[in-house]
Amino acid sequence: MGLTYQSTGKLATREIFNVPASIRQPVVALAGNPNTGKSTVFNALTGLRQHTGNWPGKTVLQAKGSYIHDGRKYTLVDLPGTYSLLANSVEEEVARDFICFARPDATVTVVDATCLERNLNLVLQVMEITDKVIVCVNLIDEARRKNIRIDSDKLSERLGVPVVTTAARSGEGLSRLLDVISDVVFGRVQPKPRLVRYTPEVEEAIARLEPGIRALVGGEINARWVALRLLDGDIKLGHSLEIFCNRREPVRAAREVLV
Amino acid sequence: MAGKTTLNNLPSGSFALVTEVLAEGLIRRRLLDLGLVPGTRVEVVRRSPAGDPTAFNIRGAIIALRKEVAGQVLVSPLGDEAAG
Numbered sequence: 028m029g030l031t032y033q034s035t036g037k038l039a040t041r042e043i044f045n046v047p048a049s050i051r052q053p054v055v056a057l058a059g060n061p062n063t064g065k066s067t068v069f070n071a072l073t074g075l076r077q078h079t080g081n082w083p084g085k086t087v088l089q090a091k092g093s094y095i096h097d098g099r100k101y102t103l104v105d106l107p108g109t110y111s112l113l114a115n116s117v118e119e120e121v122a123r124d125f126i127c128f129a130r131p132d133a134t135v136t137v138v139d140a141t142c143l144e145r146n147l148n149l150v151l152q153v154m155e156i157t158d159k160v161i162v163c164v165n166l167i168d169e170a171r172r173k174n175i176r177i178d179s180d181k182l183s184e185r186l187g188v189p190v191v192t193t194a195a196r197s198g199e200g201l202s203r204l205l206d207v208i209s210d211v212v213f214g215r216v217q218p219k220p221r222l223v224r225y226t227p228e229v230e231e232a233i234a235r236l237e238p239g240i241r242a243l244v245g246g247e248i249n250a251r252w253v254a255l256r257l258l259d260g261d262i263k264l265g266h267s268l269e270i271f272c273n274r275r276e277p278v279r280a281a282r283e284v285l286v
Numbered sequence: 287m288a289g290k291t292t293l294n295n296l297p298s299g300s301f302a303l304v305t306e307v308l309a310e311g312l313i314r315r316r317l318l319d320l321g322l323v324p325g326t327r328v329e330v331v332r333r334s335p336a337g338d339p340t341a342f343n344i345r346g347a348i349i350a351l352r353k354e355v356a357g358q359v360l361v362s363p364l365g366d367e368a369a370g
Contacts, residue, residue: 060347110320113315113319115312115315115319139346141346142345142347144321144345144346145320145344145345145347148319148321
């Protein structure tokens with residue numbers, strides 16, 4: 028199931044991320060399950076010809092492009108397609124670390140309109156890391172052919188984030204997607220994700236961990252999410268955090284000696 | 287309705303409901319992320335010529351699982367008429 032963390036070599040991916048989130052040039056990430064047409068959305072927006080194809084692991088390292096909307100230039104980052112962000116594979120780790128540490132100004136989660144249910148797991152996970160989420164329900168043309176109707180207003184209300192339906196192949200919905208991205212990037216729309224509430228025991232443990240984590244990582248990273256990952260025993264996130272907190276170099280060198 | 291079995295023991299073309307995921311750790315996480323949570327209906331699409339892995343339709347995506355992994359998913363088989 029994808030490349031493992033070990034097989035592709037430790038922290039190689041971390042360095043590539045340093046797409047600085049500057050105010051002048053907003054950074055927008057594209058996340059999504061495999062096979063949702065994410066790369067098609069990417070190509071349609073950037074005009075690039077990144078390879079699109081129907082096999083898993085196509086986009087292992089993220090592709091980067093840019094587009095201009097309303098006279099402003101945006102950087103668009105195509106993350107690998109994943110079902111989850113809980114870092115079972117290097118693809119998931121790339122996607123997760125990018126959303127968490129590179130802190131894009133907006134994260135568009137592309138979902139497949141024909142099997143929405145299986146895609147929403149990832150949406151919920153992305154919403155746990157960042158508020159600035161837009162759900163792009165793609166392949167709406169195929170859904171229509173299959174007589175599937177998507178109530179995007181209802182979906183948006185239930186998730187607490189903007190929802191845009193698109194058919195990237197034909198270009199349908201893309202201009203609206205661009206408008207919504209800029210609304211989120213510039214704070215004209217502020218998504219309020221409806222997060223998963225866990226059992227009282229878990230919530231209590233989160234509440235106890237959160238202040239310490241916030242003191243450590245500052246306001247830049249979502250402390251609730253880090254608490255959840257630590258409770259889940261996610262060791263790899265610990266490594267990524269260590270690097271983030273120490274601004275990389277010393278820990279990186281030390282780990283390379285160990286490996 | 288037959289009793290409980292594991293996902294790897296089902297014939298091609300049959301349907302079953304997931305009752306429990308026995309796997310632990312990362313495999314468990316993975317299976318849950320793929321949508322194999324209790325109550326999920328799974329279709330056995332086809333078995334590879336060598337007998338392993340087997341392709342399953344899980345919530346609209348075809349996913350191949352090896353028998354070591356599929357063997358850790360408890361299911362209760364559904365009759366064809368319940369397949370819907």
